[in-house]
Amino acid sequence: MRLLWRGIAGGIFAACLLLAGCQPAPSRPAGMPTVLAAETFLGDIAQNVAGDRLKVETLLPVTVDPHEFQPKPQDVVKLAQCQVLIVNGLGYESWLQKTIEGIGGQRLEIVATAGLTPNPDPSGAHPEGDPHMWMDPLNTIHYVEQIRNGLSQADPAGAAAYAANAAAYIAKLQALDQWIRNRVAEVPVEKRLLVTNHDALAYFGRAYQFTIVGAVIPSITTDASPSAQQLAALIDTIRKTGAPVVFLDVGENQKLADQIAAETGVKVVADLYVESISGPGGPAPTYIDMIEHDVLVIVGALK
Amino acid sequence: MDTYPESPARLDVDNISVGYNGTSVLQNITFQIPHGARVAVVGPNGAGKSTLFKTLVGLLPLREGKIFIHGLSLGHHMDCVAYVPQREEVDWRFPVTVQDVVMMGRFGHQNWLQRPGRADREVVEKSLRQMGMEERTDRSISDLSGGQQQRVFLARALAQEPHIFLMDEPFTGVDATTQEATLALLDHLRRQHVTVLISTHDLNLAASRFDSVLLLNRRVIAFAEPKLVFTPENLSRAFGSQMLKLPDGMVLVDECCPPEDEHAHDEAHK
Amino acid sequence: MNWLLQPLEYAFMVHGLLASIIVGILCAVMGTYVVLRGMAFLGDAMAHAILPGVAIAFLLHGNLLVGAIIAAVIIALSIGFFSKGGVVKEDTAIGILFAAALSLGVALISSIQTYAVDLSHILFGNVLGVSVSDLWLTVGLGLIVLVTVVLLYKQFLVISFDPILAATLRLPAELLRNLMLVLLALTVVVSLQTVGVGLAAAMLVTPAATAYLLTRRLAPMMLVSAAIGAVSSLVGLYLSYYLNIVSGSAIVLTATGIFLLVFLFHPNRGVLWKRK
Numbered sequence: 056m057r058l059l060w061r062g063i064a065g066g067i068f069a070a071c072l073l074l075a076g077c078q079p080a081p082s083r084p085a086g087m088p089t090v091l092a093a094e095t096f097l098g099d100i101a102q103n104v105a106g107d108r109l110k111v112e113t114l115l116p117v118t119v120d121p122h123e124f125q126p127k128p129q130d131v132v133k134l135a136q137c138q139v140l141i142v143n144g145l146g147y148e149s150w151l152q153k154t155i156e157g158i159g160g161q162r163l164e165i166v167a168t169a170g171l172t173p174n175p176d177p178s179g180a181h182p183e184g185d186p187h188m189w190m191d192p193l194n195t196i197h198y199v200e201q202i203r204n205g206l207s208q209a210d211p212a213g214a215a216a217y218a219a220n221a222a223a224y225i226a227k228l229q230a231l232d233q234w235i236r237n238r239v240a241e242v243p244v245e246k247r248l249l250v251t252n253h254d255a256l257a258y259f260g261r262a263y264q265f266t267i268v269g270a271v272i273p274s275i276t277t278d279a280s281p282s283a284q285q286l287a288a289l290i291d292t293i294r295k296t297g298a299p300v301v302f303l304d305v306g307e308n309q310k311l312a313d314q315i316a317a318e319t320g321v322k323v324v325a326d327l328y329v330e331s332i333s334g335p336g337g338p339a340p341t342y343i344d345m346i347e348h349d350v351l352v353i354v355g356a357l358k
Numbered sequence: 359m360d361t362y363p364e365s366p367a368r369l370d371v372d373n374i375s376v377g378y379n380g381t382s383v384l385q386n387i388t389f390q391i392p393h394g395a396r397v398a399v400v401g402p403n404g405a406g407k408s409t410l411f412k413t414l415v416g417l418l419p420l421r422e423g424k425i426f427i428h429g430l431s432l433g434h435h436m437d438c439v440a441y442v443p444q445r446e447e448v449d450w451r452f453p454v455t456v457q458d459v460v461m462m463g464r465f466g467h468q469n470w471l472q473r474p475g476r477a478d479r480e481v482v483e484k485s486l487r488q489m490g491m492e493e494r495t496d497r498s499i500s501d502l503s504g505g506q507q508q509r510v511f512l513a514r515a516l517a518q519e520p521h522i523f524l525m526d527e528p529f530t531g532v533d534a535t536t537q538e539a540t541l542a543l544l545d546h547l548r549r550q551h552v553t554v555l556i557s558t559h560d561l562n563l564a565a566s567r568f569d570s571v572l573l574l575n576r577r578v579i580a581f582a583e584p585k586l587v588f589t590p591e592n593l594s595r596a597f598g599s600q601m602l603k604l605p606d607g608m609v610l611v612d613e614c615c616p617p618e619d620e621h622a623h624d625e626a627h628k
Numbered sequence: 629m630n631w632l633l634q635p636l637e638y639a640f641m642v643h644g645l646l647a648s649i650i651v652g653i654l655c656a657v658m659g660t661y662v663v664l665r666g667m668a669f670l671g672d673a674m675a676h677a678i679l680p681g682v683a684i685a686f687l688l689h690g691n692l693l694v695g696a697i698i699a700a701v702i703i704a705l706s707i708g709f710f711s712k713g714g715v716v717k718e719d720t721a722i723g724i725l726f727a728a729a730l731s732l733g734v735a736l737i738s739s740i741q742t743y744a745v746d747l748s749h750i751l752f753g754n755v756l757g758v759s760v761s762d763l764w765l766t767v768g769l770g771l772i773v774l775v776t777v778v779l780l781y782k783q784f785l786v787i788s789f790d791p792i793l794a795a796t797l798r799l800p801a802e803l804l805r806n807l808m809l810v811l812l813a814l815t816v817v818v819s820l821q822t823v824g825v826g827l828a829a830a831m832l833v834t835p836a837a838t839a840y841l842l843t844r845r846l847a848p849m850m851l852v853s854a855a856i857g858a859v860s861s862l863v864g865l866y867l868s869y870y871l872n873i874v875s876g877s878a879i880v881l882t883a884t885g886i887f888l889l890v891f892l893f894h895p896n897r898g899v900l901w902k903r904k
Contacts, residue, residue, distance in 0.1 A: 128641070128869040131756045135638050153757035157640045417795045441796050448790045452664060453846050462790070465782050466797045498844050514793075 088163075088209045091137035093148050094121065095331045096189060097167060097198075099342045101141050104202045106220040108213045112137070114151075118306050118331045121147070126154055134158055139209045141202060144168040145186035165205035167198040174257055190329065191258040192228045192235070192346060199225055231343055232262075235350050239263045242357045248298035249353070250289075250321070252307050255329045265353075268298045286311070293319045300356045304329050326352050368393055369414070369522060369553060374423030376406070376413050382421070382576075383409045389572060389581050394551035396544065398564035398584075401574035402597050407557040408444070410574070411524045414555075415441040427522065440515035444526040446507070450500050456510050457495040460485055463517035485516040488546055490539050505536035512543060523547055525556040529563065541567075561588070635869045643758040647766050648822045648861035648879060652831060654770045656857030657777055658815045659836035660850045661808060665788055669719055670707065670809075672829035673726035674816045677703040679733025687736070693765070696820065700813030703729055708806045753824025755865070755875045762821055769818045773811050777850075784808060785846060822861075823876040834883040835860060838890050856886055 090111045092098035098113035105111050112133060115124055126134075134140070134151075135158045142148045144166035171194060173184025188194040203221035207214040239247070247265040249256055254270045269289045292298075293315065301312045303325040316323045327349050328339040339345035369391040376384040384406040391397055399407050412418045414425065416432055425432045427439065440463070463485070464478040486492045489509040499507060508528070515523060528540050544567070547554050555572075558564055564571050565584040573579040573587050579596045580587040590609050593601055602610040635641040662671050681699020685692050703725055710721035758766075777784070787794045787801050787808075794801045819828035839853035864879030871878070 125874050126754070126756055127872050127874055128635070128756060128865075129872040131640050132638060135640060153754055153759075154640070157643060157757040157759050159639055415796050416798070417792065439796070441792070443792060446790070447792060449664070449788070452789045453840065453844050453849050454785075454789060455845055458845060459789075462782075462786055462793060465786060468782075470783065471779055 088138035089136060090139040090141065090206070090209075091133055092141040093151060094143060096342045096345060097141050097143060099332055100167075100189075100195065100198055100224075101202050101206075103224040103342075104199055104217055104221050105206060106216055108216055109206065109210065111141075115331065117334050117337075118328075120306075120330060121150060124150060131158065135160060137162055139163045139165060139205060141165045141167065141205070143186055143189070145173055145183045145188070146181045147186035163205060163209050165202055167201050168194075169201060171197050174261070176254075185254070185257050187255045187329070188258050189342070190256055190346075191262040192232045193262065194258060195342070196225050196228050199228070227343060231346060235263060235346070238350050238354050239265075242354055246299075246357050248296055248300075248357070250293060250298045250301045250315075251327075252301075252303045252312065255304075256302075259349075266296075268292055268296050286315070290315060290318050293321060300324055302327050302353065302356070305333070322356065324352060324356050368426075368428065369555075370426035370429070371414075372424045372426070374413065374425060375421040376409055376418055377421050384413070384574075385577050387423070387574075387578055389578060391553060391555070391570075394548070394553055395570060396548060396554045396568050397556075397570045397572055398568040399555055399557040399572045399574060400559070400561060400564050400596075401579070402600055405575045405596070407574060408526050411441060411443075411526050411555070411557065414522075414524060415439055417441075438520055439522045439524065440518040440520035441524045442508075442511050442515045442526065442528065444528075444530065446511055453498070455496050455498055456486070456491060456502070457482065459499055459510050460514045460517050463514040466518055481517050481519065482513075485513040486510075488516060488543065489513040490535070503533070504531075505533040508532055508536050509539055512540065516543070520552065522553045522555070525554075527557050527559065529558055529560055631870070632866075635866065640756055640758070641865070641869065643760065643763055644755045644822070644875065645862065645865055647758040647763055648755050648865055648875075649858045650766050650770050651819045651822045652835070652857035652859075652861035652879070653854045654773055654815050654857075655819055655828065655831035656835040656839070656853035656855075657774060657850050658812055659832040659834075659857070660839070660846070660853050661784065661788060662812070662832045663836040663840060664846075667718075667812070668829070668833045670722050671812065671816060671832040673707075673722045673729075674700050674703055674813055675820065675825040675828045677726055677729035677733075678817065678820070678825075680729055680736055681733075683733050683736035693817065696817045697814065699729070700817050701810050704809035704813040705806055708802075708809050712802065753820055753822055753827070753876055755822040755879075758821065766818050766821065769814050773814050773818075776807070776811055780804070780807070781847075823879060827876050827880045830880045831857065831860075831883065834880070834887050838883075838887040841890050841894050856883065860886060 087109055090101065090105065090109050092101050092111055092113050094115050095113050095117050098111050101111040114126075114130060114133060115121060131154060134154060140155075140162050142151070142164060145168050168186065168188050171188060173186065173188060176182070176185045189198060199221050203217045206217045210217075244264055247263075248268050249260055249265045250268045251270050254267065256265070257267060259265065260267045269292050293301075298321060300322045301315055301324070303309060303312055303323065304327050305325065307325070309323065309325055312323045312325075315321065328345045329349070332341060332345045333339040339348045371387055371389050374384065374387050375382055387410065399410065401407055409418065413420065414432075460482045461474055461478065464474060464481060468474070468478070483492065483495075486495060489512050491506065491509050491513055494502070494506070499510060502510065512525075512528070515525075525540075529537055532540070544554060544556075565588055568584060570582060571584045571587040572581045573592055573596050575596045575598075580589075580592045590603060593609055594603070604610065636645075659671075662668055678696040678699045681695040681697075681702075682692050683695075684699075685695020688695075706725050707718065707721045710716050710725070711718040716724075783799055783804050786797065786799060787804050791801060794804075815832070816828050819831060823831055835856040836849070836853040838856050839849045843849040843852050860883035861879050864882035865875055867873070867882060868875040868878035
């Protein structure tokens with residue numbers, strides 16, 4: 056009887072060793088490279104560059120906070136199978152690191168922010184700098200160039216197409232920038248006060264002369280919680296500067312913001328799309344829509 | 359069971375005191391028990407009988423005094439003493455069979471990494487047969503009746519091949535089969551020259567079947583042959599108001615059996 | 629047959645399978661003691677109590693896993709210390725220390741301005757991100773625990789079943805109990821990688837509880853528990869692959885499903901089962 060158990064145990068152990076030993080490579084379809092973008096807005100931007108030649112898949116679903124994302128097996132399969140991976144960089148995808156290490160293999164990684172100089176992150180949570188650079192469309196132009204270069208490297212035959220697509224999209228981004236300036240002009244500079252849920256709008260603020268009064272969660276990651284002192288300091292700052300609105304991302308926990316609103320009389324607007332675009336039926340189904348929507352919301356609230 | 363103790367299994371208790379948190383349960387207890395003797399420990403509830411046994415096994419610390427077994431202090435002779443408490447405080451739902459429980463008694467004879475061998479299994483089998491439980495070696499202990507469980511633990515103590523065998527009230531609240539088996543065990547132990555101490559409320563049994571009686575009530579009232587111990591004076595000193603002396607000289611002792619102070623004490627100080 | 633082999637084409641699945649099977653076996657074996665000695669709460673508490681250890685390791689730029697191990701061991705020994713002699717009951721001691729450790733961890737983490745996402749992920753586990761070095765660590769620690777359990781089988785049996793006999797046999801009961809707590813701590817930390825904090829407690833309890841219903845003796849209970857743990861991990865991971873659900877949860881749900889099947893359909897379940 057003992058022998059039987061030992062035999063089974065030994066067999067299982069041996070099987071495990073065998074499994075560990077053989078790691079056949081996944082079968083790869085010949086032809087066009089598979090492209091995966093980490094975040095939804097990246098996916099949209101990249102698709103604009105890829106045009107009809109490639110289909111860009113996205114890893115994160117819409118409006119999911121990357122910090123809370125738990126990859127499922129098929130997500131990891133997508134990662135394992137992709138030949139081109141597009142990430143934002145600057146530590147924004149730290150949750151992805153371990154998974155990528157586990158997969159091993161080779162892929163071309165396009166880091167959208169490579170070459171840009173980021174703002175330092177005031178909270179220190181992202182030592183490489185504040186990663187939310189896509190909130191300034193002029194930064195996004197750089198993203199587009201990085202993606203264009205990367206795709207051209209992976210698929211040289213399409214280089215011309217990617218260049219043309221990129222140029223067209225960049226023109227749209229420049230038009231977007233101009234449109235934003237016009238919209239923002241409707242709000243006098245002294246009223247351009249932003250209080251947000253966390254420090255994700257620094258680049259937007261710098262580009263269009265908004266003052267970031269403060270953030271409910273004084274860190275650029277949504278997982279941290281403020282201390283009593285920090286919350287009190289924020290309330291004081293709001294009172295002092297007279298900021299009239301607290302802006303939240305869609306789907307974020309409103310409780311703290313409501314608390315601040317009750318104390319200071321500010322309005323809570325929970326309608327921004329910052330970390331992700333919306334679904335196809337929503338108000339921000341593409342990157343450009345996302346920025347336009349956010350600008351309209353902000354300007355509308357502060358006018 | 360052919361291992362005889364080579365040297366006298368003399369139990370030497372020298373002026374010991376045992377207590378919990380300031381209260382003393384046993385005071386200045388001194389006695390010597392020779393090799394192979396059969397002693398009944400009697401006394402009223404709260405006299406300290408269970409406490410004495412627990413101290414002899416090393417479960418309770420000594421406040422004062424010393425205990426010697428074979429002339430060596432307590433703790434030297436591991437597994438020389440076997441102890442069967444009145445109520446086993448084991449986890450009855452634990453997945454063990456009768457065989458498993460009795461085999462635990464053999465662990466003292468094995469070194470730490472040793473697995474039970476054929477010799478151990480033979481001892482276990484003999485012990486079970488002595489207690490009439492050899493038919494039930496593969497039963498879970500939770501399947502047994504109270505008396506059967508008691509016999510299993512007696513078998514385990516037997517399997518320890520001890521020099522000194524302690525039983526705390528083995529005749530209280532058990533069925534007739536178990537009582538007979540226990541009496542048979544006493545005779546068996548006698549033949550093996552194992553020193554036996556049992557505590558009991560059955561004064562008649564103590565008087566008839568035992569070489570000596572230790573009459574306790576926190577102190578040693580008397581320790582001698584039964585007829586010298588069971589005198590009205592001694593009984594009066596031990597049992598106090600639980601005793602009634604009738605005009606014609608007869609003595610009545612009211613022994614109520616349900617566990618009381620003493621065992622409650624033990625419960626609180628595990 | 630292809631459905632069996634297809635997930636194995638990916639290294640991450642193979643690593644995940646190996647890690648979760650080993651963890652499944654480990655948790656199930658230690659889980660036997662957890663279930664029999666009523667330590668289910670302890671396993672859960674330990675899993676959460678490693679938070680301050682991880683936070684401190686992070687602050688000192690040390691290895692997070694080592695920090696977790698140290699914290700778990702400290703918690704285990706503290707529980708042993710506070711509940712020694714029965715002054716404070718074991719579950720009370722666990723409750724106090726668990727809450728304290730968790731709060732300390734949260735306080736430390738929120739005071740760190742440089743909060744890192746890595747910290748929360750050590751709590752949630754990521755069986756799909758197991759690297760080869762993780763695997764070696766899991767195997768190494770796992771072997772230490774399993775070998776100790778096998779070597780000290782008799783001793784652990786006696787202190788769990790009959791503390792009075794343990795004293796009579798002069799076993800160092802206190803030492804053995806603390807050793808058992810340390811082994812449990814190691815098991816919990818190793819499990820964190822695959823199923824994460826919330827679910828490690830489940831893997832400690834569910835397979836062993838199922839095995840308890842199926843066996844009558846301790847050694848078979850451990851073996852059956854290990855088998856169920858391994859099978860739950862294997863099946864759970866495959867299910868998560870094909871149904872595309874979170875892997876850790878799939879494993880626990882599988883283990884629970886097996887338990888329910890046995891609980892409902894076993895002919896003589898319960899305390900007084902009669903097999904003969």
